[in-house]
Structures are given as C-alpha cells and as structure tokens.
Amino acid sequence: xxxxTWNVNSLKVRLQHVITxxxxxxxxxxxxxxxxxxxxxxxxxxxxxxGYSSLFTGQKTYNGVxxxxxxxxxxxxDSVVRNIPGFEDPQQRVIAATLGRIEGDAASGMRIISAYxxxxxxxxxxxxxxxxxxLAALQQWLQEExxxxxxxxxxxxxxxxxxxRDVHDPKAWEGQNLVSPEERAxxxxxxxxxxxxxxxxxEQAEKTFSWWDYRMMGFRRNAGMRIDHILTSPTLTAExxxxxxxxxxxxxxxxxxxxxxITELR
DNA sequence: ATGGCCCTCATCGAGGGA
Numbered sequence: 001x002x003x004x005t006w007n008v009n010s011l012k013v014r015l016q017h018v019i020t021x022x023x024x025x026x027x028x029x030x031x032x033x034x035x036x037x038x039x040x041x042x043x044x045x046x047x048x049x050x051g052y053s054s055l056f057t058g059q060k061t062y063n064g065v066x067x068x069x070x071x072x073x074x075x076x077x078d079s080v081v082r083n084i085p086g087f088e089d090p091q092q093r094v095i096a097a098t099l100g101r102i103e104g105d106a107a108s109g110m111r112i113i114s115a116y117x118x119x120x121x122x123x124x125x126x127x128x129x130x131x132x133x134x135l136a137a138l139q140q141w142l143q144e145e146x147x148x149x150x151x152x153x154x155x156x157x158x159x160x161x162x163x164x165r166d167v168h169d170p171k172a173w174e175g176q177n178l179v180s181p182e183e184r185a186x187x188x189x190x191x192x193x194x195x196x197x198x199x200x201x202x203e204q205a206e207k208t209f210s211w212w213d214y215r216m217m218g219f220r221r222n223a224g225m226r227i228d229h230i231l232t233s234p235t236l237t238a239e240x241x242x243x244x245x246x247x248x249x250x251x252x253x254x255x256x257x258x259x260x261x262i263t264e265l266r
Numbered sequence: 267a268t269g270g271c272c273c274t275c276a277t278c279g280a281g282g283g284a
Contacts, residue, residue: 009283010273034283036274061274062282119284127282159284178284213284214271227284257272257284 001106001265002027005114005155005228006249007211007258010036011064014256015043019050021249027262028070028107029099031114031155032056035064042066057082057092065095065114065156073107074100087137093118094138098149106239106265111149113142115156122177131159135186142193152233154195157211157258159227160187162197166226168207178227195231198243198263210245211258218257219250230263239266 004027008014011032022030035042035058042056051071058064069075079098083089096113115138120131146152160183164170173179191197209224218224232240242264250259 013273034273119282121282121284176284211284216270218271225284254272 003029004262005031006260007033007157009256030068032066033116033157059092063092067114084137084141111152113154117159150235154231161225162187168223196237198230228261
C-alpha cells in the first residue's frame with residue numbers, strides 16, 4: 001500500500017504530469033496541493049479514466065487540496081472534512097477522509113489528511129502570524145483526530161524544513177521563513193502528538209529535497225529544501241516499510257517546483 | 267552576484283509562492 005503527496009502548482013497545468021505519474025507509480029492514495037482551481041474546474045472525469053476517485057476543495061487562483069483514491073479502495077460515507085473545524089478560513093488548505101473499513105485490509109479505517117500549510121512569507125509579517133495560528137489550530141484538531149483514528153496519515157506541503165539537513169544551505173537560511181524556530185517548534189508539536197516523519201525512519205541519501213526554486217537553476221544546483229512530508233500515527237508507523245522522494249517529475253517539461261513523496265505501508 | 271522563475275487574473279503588471 002502506497003501513500004503519496006505532491007504539490008502540483010496548478011492542477012490545470014500539471015494534469016498530464018499527475019496522470020503519467022499515477023500510471024507509473026501505482027500509488028493507492030495521492031494527496032495534492034495548490035490545485036489553483038475552483039471545484040467546477042476539477043478534472044474529475046480525467047482522473048476517473050486514470051483509475052482514481054477524487055475528493056477536493058478548491059478556490060480561485062490559490063490554494064486548493066485533494067485526495068485521489070485508487071479504484072478498488074472506498075471512502076467511508078460522511079467522513080470527508082474540509083478545512084480545520086472551528087478555524088474560520090477562506091483559504092482551502094485541508095481535506096480529510098477515511099478509507100472504507102474492509103475486513104483484514106491494512107487500509108481499513110485509515111484517516112488520510114491532505115494539507116497545504118501556509119507559506120508564511122517571512123517572520124514578523126502578517127502572513128507569518130497567520131501561519132502560526134493555522135499551525136496551532138491544526139495541532140489542536142489533530143489531537144482530536146488521533147483520538148478518533150488510530151491509523152492516521154498527515155500528508156502535504158508543510159512549508160517547514162524540520163532540520164538543517166533538510167536545507168541545502170542552512171547557514172544562508174538561518175532564522176528565515178520555512179526554518180525559523182517558531183515553525184520548527186510547531187513541527188515538533190506535531191511529533192509530540194505521536195506523529196512520525198516517515199522519511200527519517202530510513203537511511204536516506206544526503207541533500208535529498210522535495211522542492212527547488214524555479215529561479216537560480218535551483219534544481220540543477222540541487223539548491224532545495226525538504227518541506228513536503230508524510231507523517232503517521234503510532235499504529236500506522238509500525239506498518240511503514242519505506243519512504244522515498246521521486247525526483248523524476250521535476251525533470252519533466254514544465255514541472256511543478258515540488259516533487260512527490262511516497263510512503264509505503266505493509 | 268540579494269536577481270534570476272512560474273502561475274494566475276476584475277491580465278500586459280502585480281501578487282503569491284518558498
């Protein structure tokens with residue numbers, strides 16, 4: 001069983017990439033971020049033809065998240081939640097759903113959350129304050145979710161590089177957005193809930209990132225950051241057998257600046 | 267070397283991303 005996350009930076013532009021990648025990777029669940037389209041423009045039929053059902057919440061121009069589920073897996077009725085309950089927010093950044101309960105299936109009852117964490121711009125700005133408020137609301141909600149769903153996975157663009165080894169040039173980035181102590185404390189807060197960064201369960205090549213700036217030949221220079229993550233609850237962590245970052249789509253024509261992360265479960 | 271790219275739209279310049 002494979003779970004994946006990918007910030008596609010416009011699903012309209014990247015639809016063919018997503019379909020090609022789904023065909024090649026054969027993941028069971030793919031969480032998407034930065035759809036940048038309204039719900040009426042979501043390519044439901046194209047993804048159905050590719051073998052996936054879609055759950056999504058979008059808006060014009062910005063944000064927007066989705067969960068794609070491979071045909072054969074089901075979604076539990078009335079399990080879909082859009083945005084963080086109780087956190088009033090016009091920005092569409094969260095969607096959650098529960099996989100159907102099938103006897104003996106590892107996926108049974110698994111809670112999937114696709115999240116697009118705010119960027120935050122820079123410490124001290126209004127957007128940064130919003131990011132910290134959003135993170136606090138997320139943590140509070142996740143505590144409730146974890147109590148309800150022992151098998152939970154939080155996938156998405158966290159816009160946080162958890163450690164210096166997740167940054168191409170930690171010296172240059174010290175204290176800045178994506179790596180600031182406040183953001184890293186929020187990430188640690190998620191870990192304190194029992195969530196585990198599945199990527200770090202395994203030996204990984206150094207300087208492996210999930211995002212590279214379009215500018216400055218970021219990808220060519222491997223000047224990137226690891227800001228896209230898949231975190232799992234304790235019950236699920238025990239089933240994790242691998243986590244990889246697939247850099248292939250970043251080499252394709254007109255790529256997203258992010259590349260997919262995949263976690264494999266027993 | 268403090269810029270550089272890419273996407274979107276009450277577009278052709280500006281906001282947002284990270």
